[in-house]
Amino acid sequence: MFISTAYAQTASGASPLGMIGQFAPLILIFAVFYFLLIRPQQQRQKETRSMLAALKRGDRVVTGGGIVGTVQRVPPDKDGKPASEVEVEIAPNLRVTVIRDTITTVIRPQAANDSKPAAKAG
Secondary structure, eight states: OOSOOOOOOOOOTTSHHHHHHHHHHHHHHHHHHIIIIIHHHHHHHHHHHHHHHTOOTTOEEEETTOOEEEEEEOOOOBTTBOOSEEEEEEETTEEEEEEGGGEEEEEOOOOOSOOSOOOOOO
């Protein structure tokens, strides 16, 4: 009398459109992670690999430990792969051998802002 009859509900979330709606936030989060974190990191790694492959004598480099020096000797490639060690001069007549992968930066000399000599007064 006071108790109503309970009926089973129909399965309304079984449509393919409903499943896409459930996964849309996950897909969106993955896309954001890819474009903000994964892709820039891959580009930096590619630039670093090309920088290390292009090392030559006379380049000023900074190692991971913070040592600044000038490349004195780069061994020739073996089997198409560059040698893993590079000889760097960190002081006059003081050369050390460093692992190529520990080089973090190649310092390129930058031209001064003054493109023309200063005009003489007088």
